[in-house]
Amino acid sequence: MPLTLKTVPCLRDNYAYLIHDAESGRTAIVDVPEAAPVQRALAQAGWQLTDILITHHHDDHIDGVEELRAATGASVWGARADRHRLPPLDHALDKGDVVTFGGATGHVIDVPGHTVGHIAFHFPDSGLAFTADSLMALGCGRLFEGTAAQMWDSLTKLMALPDDTLMCSGHDYIKGNGAFALSVDPDNTALHDRLTKLDTDRAAGLPMAVATLRVEKATNPFLRASQDYLKRIHFKEAVTDLEMFAYLRGLKDRF
Template identity: 80%
Template sequence: MPLTLKTVPCLRDNYAYLIHDASSGRTAVVDVPEAAPIQRALAESGWVLSDILITHHHDDHIGGVADLRAATGATVWGARADQHRLPALDHLLEEGDRVTLGNESGTVIDVPGHTVGHIAFYFPDSGLAFTADSLMALGCGRLFEGSAAQMWDSLTKLMALPEDTLMCSGHDYIKGNGAFALSVDPDNLALQTRLAELEGARAEGKPMATVSLGVEKATNPFLRASLDYLKDRSGQRAATDLEMFAYLRDLKDRF
């Protein structure tokens, strides 16, 4: 059976994700911006938390780890490279390591750029990828620590996953990301359709930060940096794919 996914809004615009394996009863949470909403979601579902998976060190992703760990006794997993600035870790992770949750095993993917120690978690059997602030819905994270080359390499890794993979990002930045995407790719019909659908989802109070990789590749300008059409439209005809990505990231920073 695939893992059951529950999206938990936290803080102002963050998301945490609960994933539950029914056969074993094990439940993990990916990132803990704050503990209380996650504890409420666990109680509503009748699930017992067994594992905490951390993507990166920013406070809006780890701020509730200590409280949640104290309340549940959950095991904490995070990047070996970032252990000096993460809550105490029970398991130190590197690219290619496995995280087992009941009958399913997930893979750790190094995705530096937003931070240098950022990791993502990919569960292939359930078709779930938790990308936090690397690949984001209609965008990507700011380059606070890493380089454009690192982020482009990270996005390239994620783009290689199956297109039906559900990408679960860390924030609802849809409004700003969508406006920027439309400014650089205004003739993209798939983007126009997605933005209209997102407006409907927002009106209904639905989570905004999960979407298939296929839709992301068709609408997210940062994943379309290799397209000649987008380079030509942006006046970057001679740019390499990396140069085009860096151009778009800088443009978004000033948008």
């Protein structure tokens, strides 16, 4: 049975994600920017939190972990490489590890770039991936600690997932990301269609940080760095995919 997904808006523009396994009754939250909205969502759903999954160490993803752990007794999972700057971990994870969650299995993907210890969680049977600040809706995370080569490698790993995977990212930056995407890929029909729907989707209460990988591949400029036509728009000579990605990331930093 697929996991049930519930998005939880937090802070000004963050998202946390509840996943629930109906058979076992286990419920996890992916990242905890703050505890109160998560607790309200749990109460509304009638779920008991059992697990907390952390993607990376930034405060706007972990500030509510200790309060939520104290209130629920949930076990905390996070990257072994980052354990020195995460809340105390009950389960330290390495790349390639598997998280057994009731009847579901989650795979740990190492996705450095935004930070060097960033991980993502992929639940293939439910078609869900939690990418936080690596792959984002119409964008990717700023390179605070890692390199362009690390981030491009991370995005390449995520692009290898099935196209119908729902990519759940950490922030609603889609308005700014969309404006940037349009500036560098102005003739992209799929991008225009996606941007046209944004206001309607927001008014309907749909989460702005969630889209299928298929949609991201068609509209996210950082996933399109290998496209020859996009390279021709910006360069008169051949460049590698990595060079194109680094160029786009630099443009976005100054946008």
